[in-house]
Amino acid sequence: MVEPTHRVTVRAPAKINLHLGVGGPRADGFHPLATIYQAVGLYDDVTVADAPDWSVGLTAPIDGVPLDDDNIAIRAGRALVAHHGLDLAARITIAKGIPVMGGMAGGSADAAATLLAVDRLWDLQTSDEDLLRIAGELGSDVPFALLGGTALGTGRGEVVTPIPDRSSVWWVVVLSDEGLSTPAVYRHFDVLAPDAVADPPVPQALVDALAEGYTDEVGALLHNDLWPAARDLRPDLVDVEAQLRILGPDGVLLSGSGPTLLMLYEDVEEARSAVADLTERGFRCTIAPGPVAGAHVVTYA
Numbered sequence: 001m002v003e004p005t006h007r008v009t010v011r012a013p014a015k016i017n018l019h020l021g022v023g024g025p026r027a028d029g030f031h032p033l034a035t036i037y038q039a040v041g042l043y044d045d046v047t048v049a050d051a052p053d054w055s056v057g058l059t060a061p062i063d064g065v066p067l068d069d070d071n072i073a074i075r076a077g078r079a080l081v082a083h084h085g086l087d088l089a090a091r092i093t094i095a096k097g098i099p100v101m102g103g104m105a106g107g108s109a110d111a112a113a114t115l116l117a118v119d120r121l122w123d124l125q126t127s128d129e130d131l132l133r134i135a136g137e138l139g140s141d142v143p144f145a146l147l148g149g150t151a152l153g154t155g156r157g158e159v160v161t162p163i164p165d166r167s168s169v170w171w172v173v174v175l176s177d178e179g180l181s182t183p184a185v186y187r188h189f190d191v192l193a194p195d196a197v198a199d200p201p202v203p204q205a206l207v208d209a210l211a212e213g214y215t216d217e218v219g220a221l222l223h224n225d226l227w228p229a230a231r232d233l234r235p236d237l238v239d240v241e242a243q244l245r246i247l248g249p250d251g252v253l254l255s256g257s258g259p260t261l262l263m264l265y266e267d268v269e270e271a272r273s274a275v276a277d278l279t280e281r282g283f284r285c286t287i288a289p290g291p292v293a294g295a296h297v298v299t300y301a
């Protein structure tokens, strides 16, 4: 008789920040945030299978993704097993669809996917509260990758509250050949904004526009406090941003800590023609819908 394969695959989305309000650094070095997250349709698929030891691999090699204990997916797997006081291990395989070091939280998506996959693999029945807490300990963006949809993020980004979003939009994701380091962007933010407030305000007008599904207003209200720091570190982004605005999208935005840039479209045909135009001019870009679901099981065997 053939032994059953014990294997679970979880899909987790990329995120963008429709609003990223950043305050001055706290005593622990992290920055207080008031952010509106949205999950968008670029995904990593994470498969976990019983194994004698923890290990991680990619379905295709990608520079910049560690394949040792530094990989956040292994840290997530170990953390959940330790939480339950168990001595179990898994082989983790990641199929990456989210750009690496693009400010779209690819590593965070892998951590969230691994938490859910490991929970299901061994039927650990972790409560949502515990999963979100462990996620927050792994990284500021990880809880949102579990939640998906559109949400308010506070604290250092790890405290997430779903908000109503009746918009249904298309993002043209304009990639960069080189990544940007998140800590470096935050450090430069501190230089540029030494008087940043301790408590950045919730962007109520954007919250209301999302609840009503008014894409035009959402486009006009997109905002990222890290943009001045990112464009200082990567001056080439200034010209790219200007070229994107000329195409007349409903909005343009730096994704998280960058360097990925985003164009907002309500109409998918307009988004497609922007991609065709930009591709012809040598840009690397793709389309992603938003909002989409958070981490979810796709296969169980």
Ligand SMILES: C[C@](O)(CO)[C@H](O)COP(=O)(O)OP(=O)(O)OC[C@H]1O[C@@H](n2ccc(N)nc2=O)[C@H](O)[C@@H]1O
Residues within 6 Å of the ligand: 017, 020, 029, 030, 031, 032, 033, 035, 103, 105, 108, 138, 139, 140, 141, 142, 155, 156, 157, 182, 183, 186, 256, 257
């Ligand atoms: C830029 C964003 O993606 C916006 O959602 C996040 O703020 C970054 O989230 P993340 O990559 O999950 O960040 P973490 O892994 O928690 O922290 C990485 C580093 O980013 C900086 N960091 C992150 C979050 C935050 N609120 N303040 C910070 O200063 C710190 O230097 C920290 O050492």
Ligand SMILES: Nc1ncnc2c1ncn2[C@@H]1O[C@H](COP(=O)(O)OP(=O)(O)OP(=O)(O)O)[C@@H](O)[C@H]1O
Residues within 6 Å of the ligand: 064, 065, 066, 070, 071, 072, 073, 094, 099, 100, 101, 102, 103, 104, 105, 106, 107, 108, 110, 111, 141, 180, 182, 256, 257, 258
């Ligand atoms: N599973 C993983 N996938 C990608 N990067 C990982 C992973 N585990 C650890 N890392 C490390 O995390 C760093 C950030 O990678 P990631 O692709 O998550 O960046 P990002 O999308 O800019 O993140 P964020 O938007 O959360 O700041 C990389 O330099 C890489 O060394």
